[in-house]
Amino acid sequence: MAYLSKEQVYKIKKSNDLKLMKNYCDEDKTNGFIHLEYARMLIHNKMYIEAKEELKPLLGTKYNAAVRYEFGKIAFALKNYDLAREHFKYVEENTYYAPERDKVRYALARLEFDCKNLDASKKYFEELLETSFDEVSRLNLGRINYEDKNFEEAKELLKGLLDSNYSSPAKYELAKTEYALGNIDVARYYFQSLVNEGNTKALYKLGELEFNEGNFKDAEEYFEKINYTGLYLPKTKYMLGKKEEAINGFKSLLNSKDSQYSAIFLSIILIKEGRNEEAFDVIKNYMSSYDMVNDGIKLKIALTLFKELGVFFYKEYPRMTDLPYTDRQIINYDETRALSHININHVNREGKNNFKNDIDLYSLLTEVKEKLIDDIKTPTLNLNDMYHLDYPNIGKQGESLLRVITTAGTKDIITMFPVFSKRDNVVENEEESIDYDSRVDMLLNKISTLYQLSKTNDFEFSDAFSDSEKQLIVELFDIKTKRLSK
Numbered sequence: 001m002a003y004l005s006k007e008q009v010y011k012i013k014k015s016n017d018l019k020l021m022k023n024y025c026d027e028d029k030t031n032g033f034i035h036l037e038y039a040r041m042l043i044h045n046k047m048y049i050e051a052k053e054e055l056k057p058l059l060g061t062k063y064n065a066a067v068r069y070e071f072g073k074i075a076f077a078l079k080n081y082d083l084a085r086e087h088f089k090y091v092e093e094n095t096y097y098a099p100e101r102d103k104v105r106y107a108l109a110r111l112e113f114d115c116k117n118l119d120a121s122k123k124y125f126e127e128l129l130e131t132s133f134d135e136v137s138r139l140n141l142g143r144i145n146y147e148d149k150n151f152e153e154a155k156e157l158l159k160g161l162l163d164s165n166y167s168s169p170a171k172y173e174l175a176k177t178e179y180a181l182g183n184i185d186v187a188r189y190y191f192q193s194l195v196n197e198g199n200t201k202a203l204y205k206l207g208e209l210e211f212n213e214g215n216f217k218d219a220e221e222y223f224e225k226i227n228y229t230g231l232y233l234p235k236t237k238y239m240l241g242k243k244e245e246a247i248n249g250f251k252s253l254l255n256s257k258d259s260q261y262s263a264i265f266l267s268i269i270l271i272k273e274g275r276n277e278e279a280f281d282v283i284k285n286y287m288s289s290y291d292m293v294n295d296g297i298k299l300k301i302a303l304t305l306f307k308e309l310g311v312f313f314y315k316e317y318p319r320m321t322d323l324p325y326t327d328r329q330i331i332n333y334d335e336t337r338a339l340s341h342i343n344i345n346h347v348n349r350e351g352k353n354n355f356k357n358d359i360d361l362y363s364l365l366t367e368v369k370e371k372l373i374d375d376i377k378t379p380t381l382n383l384n385d386m387y388h389l390d391y392p393n394i395g396k397q398g399e400s401l402l403r404v405i406t407t408a409g410t411k412d413i414i415t416m417f418p419v420f421s422k423r424d425n426v427v428e429n430e431e432e433s434i435d436y437d438s439r440v441d442m443l444l445n446k447i448s449t450l451y452q453l454s455k456t457n458d459f460e461f462s463d464a465f466s467d468s469e470k471q472l473i474v475e476l477f478d479i480k481t482k483r484l485s486k
Helices: 006-015 018-027 033-046 048-058 064-077 083-093 097-113 120-128 134-147 152-160 167-180 184-196 200-212 216-225 233-238 245-250 259-272 276-288 294-307 327-331 335-346 360-373 435-457 467-476
Strands: 385-390 401-406 412-418
Touching: 006 033, 018 033, 033 048, 033 064, 048 064, 064 097, 083 097, 083 152, 097 120, 097 134, 120 134, 134 152, 152 167, 152 385, 167 184, 167 200, 184 200, 184 335, 200 435, 216 233, 216 294, 233 245, 233 259, 245 435, 327 335, 327 412, 327 435, 335 360, 360 412, 360 435
Parallel strands: none
Antiparallel strands: 385 401, 401 412
C-alpha cells in the first residue's frame, strides 16, 4: 500500500482526479485524512450523497469538527439552512484554533446573509475584521449596509477596497450604492469601468441604469451587446416606439420565468393599441395554465392583471364608487371630476407636484388640451397616455414642466401636475403614510376577500387596487422596485 504525504494529497486534489483519490481511499480504509480530503473533493464536484458516505465514519474521531463543518457546507449548498447553521455553530463552539474558528464564522456570516438575517450576518463579519477575512468581510459589510439603506456607510467601506484583491466586486457594489445616492454619473463611471474589464453583468446593469434614466437607445444597445432576452429588452423597444418588436418580445417570454409579467405588459400594450380581443386571449391563456386555488401568489398576479385590464373586463362588479379615481376615469371620463381631483391634489394640497396658488385651473386645462400632440407624448407601459409640456415656473417649487395624464388615445385629461423633469416621481398617495406592515396586512385581507368572491363570479370582475397597493404587490413578488437592485 502506497503512502501519501500531505503534499501528494493536495496535488491530487488540485488535479481534481477523483478516480485516483478513490483508489487510495479503497487501499487504506483507516487513513481519516485521505478520506476527509476525498470527501472535500466530492463536495467541490457537488457529489453530496457520496461525500456524506465518506464523512460518516469520521464522526467522533479527531476529525469530528472538520467533518461537521463539511456537513454544514453540504446542507448550505442544498439550502437546508437550519441544519447548516446547527453544524456550523457546533464547530464554532468546539474549535479553539483561531484560523479554523474564523473560517466557520465566515460560513455563518454568509449563511445569515443568504437567510436575510442581516443583523446576525453583520455581527459575524464585524468579528472577522483584522483577520485573514478582513477584506471580504468589509465587502460584505458594504453589501449589508446597502441592503439596510445605509448608503454612506456602504460607500465608505467599499471605497476602501478599490485597491484591494476585491476591487472588482467592490466597484460593482459601489456603483449600485452611488446610484442609490443619486450620483448617476459616478455609478455610470464605475459600471463602465467594469465593462472595460470584461464584466458582462455590469453591462446589463448599465442597460438597466440607462432604462431607468430614460436613455432608452443606450439601454437597447447595452442589452443587445450581451444578447439579453429578458423583460427589459421588449420594455425598452416599446419605449423607443418599436411596438411590434415589443409585442413579439413579450410574446416570446410568455412561457418563461417572466411569463406573468410579460402577460401584464403585453396586455397593456394590446389594449392601448385597440387589440382587446388579443389581450383577452393572453390573460385567459395565462390563467388557465395555473391552479389559482393552490397558488396564492399567482392569484394575486391574476387579480392585478384584471385591474390593469379594467377598461375591458369591468362589468357589474364592483360599483363605480368602489373604484379608485383613475379607473373610474378610464371607464367613464368626467371632466368636472378631473378638475376637482387636480384642484384637491395639486393646488390645495401641501407637498410635491403643486401648482402655484393663483393658477386658473379651468383655463389651463382648456389650453393644455390644444397642445396635446403625439410629438410630445412620453412612452409609458401603463394604460394611460402621458405628455410633458414646457410651462416656465408653473410649480410652487419652481418646476417648469407639466406632466399630463390622459385616457389612452384621447385628450381627456385625468390629471396634470408640475415636475422638474420627465423622470420625476408622482406625488405620494395618502395610503403610503401608513406603516409598511399594516399596508401588507390590509392588502392581503383585501386579496383574500377578492379570492372568495372570484369563486362565485368566474373571475369576470376585479376589485380596484390603488397605485400604492399595486406597487406593494410588486414588492411582495420581488419584482425590481429599487434602482439597480441586487
